[in-house]
Amino acid sequence: MGRMADTPDPRVTRSREAILAAARDLLREEGPSAVTHQRVAVRAEVGRATVYRHWPRPEQLLTDAMAGVRMPFFLDPATPVRPWLERQLRLLADQLAMPDVLAVTTALVQGALWEPEAAARRDQFAATIGRRLRAALTLAEQAGELRPAGDPHDAPALLIGPLLFRALLQPGEVSDDLIDRILDAAGTWTD
Amino acid sequence: MGRMADTPDPRVTRSREAILAAARDLLREEGPSAVTHQRVAVRAEVGRATVYRHWPRPEQLLTDAMAGVRMPFFLDPATPVRPWLERQLRLLADQLAMPDVLAVTTALVQGALWEPEAAARRDQFAATIGRRLRAALTLAEQAGELRPAGDPHDAPALLIGPLLFRALLQPGEVSDDLIDRILDAAGTWTD
DNA sequence: CATCTTATGAGACAAGTTGACTCATAAGCC
DNA sequence: GGCTTATGAGTCAACTTGTCTCATAAGATG
Secondary structure, three states, rough: OOOOOOOOHHHHHHHHHHHHHHEEEEEEEHHHHHHHHHHHHHHHOOOOOHHHHOOOOOOOHHHHHHOOOOOOOOOOOOOHHHHHHHHHHHHHHHOOOOOHHHHHHHHHHHHHHHOOOHHHHHHHHHHHHHHHHHHHHHHHHHHOOEEEEEHHHHHHHHHHHHHHHHHOOEEEEEEEHHHHHHHHOOOOEOO | OOOOOOOOHHHHHHHHHHHHHHHHHHHHHHOHHOHHHHHHHHHHHHOOOHHHHHHHHHHHHHHHHHOOOOOOOOOOOOHHHHHHHHHHHHHHHHHHHHHHHHHHHHHHHHHHHOOOHHHHHHHHHHHHEEEEHHHHHHHHHHHOOEEEEHHHHHHHHHHOOOOOOOHHOOOOOOHHHHHHHHHHHHEEEEE
């Protein structure tokens, strides 16, 4: 019989990675509509049939390509929380200015409007970010740093929303002052 | 000779309006990629050649269809400014939840990443909104209602950003409390 | 009403894309 | 060295795109 199931064929992994890399490049450079079997195959220097073999449906390919762009936001909160949050928001602003993150974000938001699976991934993404953010704010509260204002459910919109606006509608430098004002919206910092 | 130049052929206007309406419907229901000559022609019950005649380039058709969705935000500020702004933000939140406004917004944001003309329209839209918003805040300041905080250039991001987040990433009810907290980020309201 | 102008719809057409298939080859495993 | 199988090249039908032609009829002009 053939190979063991747990040692993947190196030809397969080679093809898959080349295809995913090509799909990511095309998404970043020309948007979701450029991620077709044809163009990915040419870009990855791989037979068109090979792309069809691994990803029969184009959406799957796009989804997997998007999943390859990591977005590690608001992980591992540390005290004092406010400077940590400042760094995180700065990181988020910088990341949101990068072409690949921007491409994934808009593709996700766009797709979510018409494809239920994309909407599910968007919701999960928002939920994850929201969870982490609330964890950080809870930590700040427990450390006596912050007296939170209003519904914690609104925290992601208040803290991330302005940076989203700057990334999507008004590209440009995000000043330290803006980040300060964003943080002030989280509640009263007793410091 | 033929007709006067200033009285447009009713056949032309009829075709154009049917085509634009069909393009808007398709954009709202299935996204920008559905706005093709073929599909628009079928939907508008018009010959395919007619669509090509009026809009040789597909982007132009999409652009004109998007322009048909009005987005009259932050017009005609009134004192007292804070309640007026509350109403405006509520209106904006409601509008951003509507499928056609959402479709136009994401299409604009998406397109701006790869098409310079779309980027130009996005910048102009952001500039218009920003101008109106700053005018309202200036009015509030002159009326002694508000002591603005920080750079006025950041006001759109702080006030609109959270609602954009709620529209694009975290759909759901926007509470009055959230709108209050957003407005508090504009500065100190002396009232 | 008669006549001219011209926008329209139907259709033809080449070029390109999509998705599914076959098959010889060679890469990788034993 | 021999076996398995992923790959690339290619074929094929169905469809889409962009361009064109032409008969028709809607609308303007007298």
